Amino acid sequence: MPELPEVETVRRGLERLILGSVVASVEVLTDKSFRGDPAQLAGRAVNRIGRRGKVLIIELDGQLSLVAHLKMTGQMVYRSDESGWGAGHPTGSLIGQLPDASTRVILRFTDGAALFFNDQRKFGWLALMPNDQVAAIPLLAQMGPEPLDGDPWPEFHRRIRRHQRTSIKAALLNQAVVGGIGNIYADEALWAARTHPASLVGDLSDRKLRAILRAAASSIELSLSLGGSTDRNYVDAEGRPGAYLDFAEVFRRDGRPCRRCGQSIVKTRVAGRGTHFCPHCQRLKPASAKS
DNA sequence: CACTTGACCTGTCCGC
């Protein structure tokens, strides 16, 4: 679920809530959700919260990092008072009493607060490792530029042109081509750039690829301003949903009219994923016809 | 290599 805007929203929340907090203890309820030795966390303060693509990086004392990937259903929910809703419980939280059935790991802090890693489907993970090993995680080592980086185009261009025979949708989902995009923002970017998701990269002009990258950046920026997208599971660090899907043009809008031309949005399968687009605005190979 | 498909899990929704 969580893509760049959702993970960044969680990151900002955690930065506000646990920066400087000292870990008292860690409880691992589901073994496969935690890699490394959880006991190593005790006594360490949180020094920095970073992010690369969809990966969250919590740096602690002693050159250690707690790396987190939320995958489809992961949540990082903070409670200032572990034994209940918490004194600082914000309005609008979708999450009730914690831990709940999906809680996999609990970090307890010395001030009585706690951070709950919830993950219904158990695809996500936390991994504790030395700082200098983080960049070597294959996903991070291979990751392409992010749409909101200073000038992602040259590197994006170099990387996407290695994948001429695959669909633009598959290429956008490939984190080694561009970091942080998932199913929602891929569909939104392709609608904005009037490109059919099944178009082959090799059939698209540089100008079109550039427009798609810019469109992805715009969708991600708008989503960031709205706290991300909540379809089912996603919540921020205080349990609140994001509002972006109210503004989405195609994602989960199949059967409803395209806001540009009025034709019904269609849902199909491209690159093995549910894919939403406007059959009128997004024709196959529109770029080769134009360029 | 580039590319596709299925696997990893649990929960929900839809049709019968």
Added chain:
DNA sequence: TGCGGACAGGTCAAGT
């Protein structure tokens, strides 16, 4: 209401 099957936002291993 119950049951089976399809499907869900992400990556990775294994296949062509």
